[in-house]
Ligand SMILES: CC(C)[C@H](C(=O)O)[C@@H](O)C(=O)O
C-alpha cells in the first residue's frame with residue numbers, strides 16, 4: 018500500500034472551491050484502489066491570512082511543508098494585497114525554496130470545439146511546455162534608485178546560472194529522448210544579449226549529448242506567433258521562466274482557456290515536495306458563487322498521480338476529462354454550461370468509475 | 372511643395388525586395404501629387420556589409436542618417452552573423468540613438484478571411500499597440516561571470532527610467548484621449564517586482580491627469596491569452612519593449628501573419644528621424660526568389676506618410692491594401708496566391724490610382 022501525504026493550500030478566491038473538487042477525486046480513487054492512501058493537511062495561507070497576520074505563510078512555512086509528498090495549491094492573489102507580495106511570498110517562494118525547477122504545462126486540445134482556432138483538430142495541438150521555474154527573469158533581483166526624482170531608475174535583473182539553465186535544458190532533452198519527440202527551445206538572443214545568448218549556447222552544447230533528438234530554436238516573438246498560427250510545429254518546448262509564463266497562457270488560449278490549464282511544479286530529485294496547481298488565478302469576481310470551473314484543478318490531480326508513479330490513474334483522469342467535455346451542459350458557465358463547481362466534480366467522478 | 376528626404380536601409384535577405392516596392396509606391400505618389408517630393412538615399416548596411424567590413428554600419432552611420440526625415444528599413448539578420456550583433460548594432464541601435472521611443476504597431480484585421488480565429492470580424496480586431504522602444508528589457512545591460520565554470524552566472528538587466536517610462540505612457544494617454552479610446556497597460560508586477568511594479572505606479576500616476584481616459588491593467592500572460600481569446604477587449608495598448616515585441620507578434624498571428632505586420636519607430640519630438648519597417652525578418656529561405664510579400668513594407672509607407680502629415684495618402688494606402696487583399700490570386704504565395712513581389716507592387720499601384 019502506498020501512502021501519499023498531501024499538503025493543501027487552497028489559497029484565495031475560487032482556490033478553495035476548485036481544490037475541494039480535486040480532493041474529492043483523490044478520495045474517490047482511494048476508495049476504489051486499495052493500494053493507495055492519501056492524507057490531507059490543510060494550510061490556511063493566502064491573502065486573508067496576510068491581512069490578519071501580515072504574512073502570506075508562517076515564517077517556518079517552508080519547514081512545515083517540506084516532508085509532504087506533494088503540495089496541492091488552488092490560487093493565490095486577492096484585491097487588497099499587492100500581487101508582488103501575495104505571489105512572490107507564497108507561490109513563487111515555494112517554487113524556489115523547494116527547487117521546483119521544472120514547470121510542466123501541457124498544451125493539449127481535449128476537444129476540437131474548445132479551440133478558438135479555425136480548422137485545428139486535436140492532433141494539431143498536443144504538446145508540452147517545459148518552463149524553467151526557479152530563477153531567470155523571476156529571480157527577484159533589482160534595485161530602485163532615486164525614488165520620486167526625475168532621475169529615478171528601476172532595474173530588474175534576470176539571473177541565469179549555468180546550473181539552473183543546464184538542468185532545465187537537460188530535463189527537456191531527456192523527456193524528448195524518452196518520448197521520441199522534437200525539442201524546441203524558445204529564447205530571444207537577438208535582443209537579450211547576455212541571458213538569452215547564454216541560453217542558446219547551453220541549448221546547443223547539451224544538444225551534442227542528444228544527437229538522436231531533433232531540435233529547433235525559436236525567438237519568443239516568433240514562437241508566440243506560431244503557437245497561434247501553426248501549433249502543430251511543437252512537440253516539446255523548453256523555455257525560460259517568463260517566456261514559459263507567457264507562452265503557456267497562449268497555450269491555454271488555443272486549447273479552451275484558463276479553466277483547463279494545469280501546471281506541475283516539479284523537483285525531479287524528490288529532495289523536496291513538488292507542487293500541483295491549476296494555472297488560473299483566484300477570480301475574485303466569481304469567488305464564493307460556486308461556479309468556478311474545477312477542471313484545471315482536476316487535471317492537476319492527474320499530473321500529481323503521474324508524478325507519484327500512478328500513471329494509470331493519471332491517464333484515466335485525463336480521458337475522463339475528455340469525456341466530460343463532450344457534454345457542454347454539464348460544465349460551468351465559463352464553458353457555456355449550467356453546472357456548478359460541485360456538479361462538475363460529481364459528474365466527473367461518476368464518469369471516472371462508469 | 373513639401374520635400375521629404377528618406378534614407379533607405381534595405382538590409383538583408385528579402386529586405387531589398389520589399390523596400391523596392393515601397394519606394395515604387397512613394398514614387399507613384401510623387402508623380403500623382405505635385406505637392407510632394409521625395410528623395411531617396413540608399414545605405415548598403417547589413418550583414419553582407421558586416422562580413423566585408425566587420426561592422427553592421429559605418430562608425431559615423433548615425434551621423435550620416437541624422438538629417439533625413441525618415442528611415443525606411445527592410446529587414447536585418449542573416450545566417451553567418453550572430454543575431455545579437457546584427458540586430459543590436461543596426462536596428463536596435465537606430466531605435467536607441469535616435470530616441471525612437473515610440474513603436475506604433477497596428478493590430479488591424481483587414482479582411483475577415485485572414486484571421487485564424489473562429490468567428491472574428493474586422494471590427495473585433497482593430498487596435499493599436501504602443502510599445503516602449505528605447506530602453507527596458509532591451510537596454511543591453513548585463514554581465515557574464517565565471518564563463519565556462521560550474522558557478523557561471525549570466526545577468527540581464529532591464530532598465531526602466533522615470534523619463535523613459537513616463538514619456539511612453541504619457542504618449543499613450545494622449546493618443547487615447549485624442550482618439551477617445553480605452554487604454555490598456557500590460558505589465559507583470561506579480562513577478563517582476565521592481566520594473567513592473569514601477570511601470571504600474573507610473574501608469575496609475577499619469578492616469579490622474581487623464582480622468583477622461585478609461586483604463587485597464589493586464590498581466591502580460593493574461594493579455595497574451597486575451598489577444599487570442601477576446602481581441603475585442605483592446606483599443607489602445609501600452610507596454611514595455613519586450614512585452615510589445617511578443618504581443619505584437621501575437622497581433623500579427625491573429626490578423627494574417629508577418630507578411631502584413633508593420634511598425635513605426637517614432638521620435639515624437641522630431642529631433643531625430645523616425646524609422647518605418649515591416650516587422651518581418653529577412654527570410655533567408657526565400658530571399659532572391661521574388662516571392663516575398665511586400666504588403667507589410669507598403670503598410671510601413673502608409674505609416675510614414677501619416678507621420679509626415681500626409682494622412683490622406685496614408686489612408687488611401689491602407690484602404691488599397693484592403694482592396695488588394697480581396698483577390699487572393701494576386702497575392703504572394705505566403706498568402707495563397709501566385710503573384711511575385713513585383714506583381715503585388717504593380718497591382719497595388721494600379722488599384723491605388725484606379
Ligand atoms: C501568478 C503568477 C506569479 C504566476 C507566474 O507568473 O508564474 C502565474 O501566472 C503562473 O503562470 O503560474
Ligand SMILES: CC(C)[C@H](C(=O)O)[C@@H](O)C(=O)O
Nearest residue numbers: 207208238458462463616650
Ligand atoms: C529583430 C528584433 C530585434 C526585433 C525586436 O525584438 O524588437 C523584432 O522582433 C521586432 O519586433 O521589431
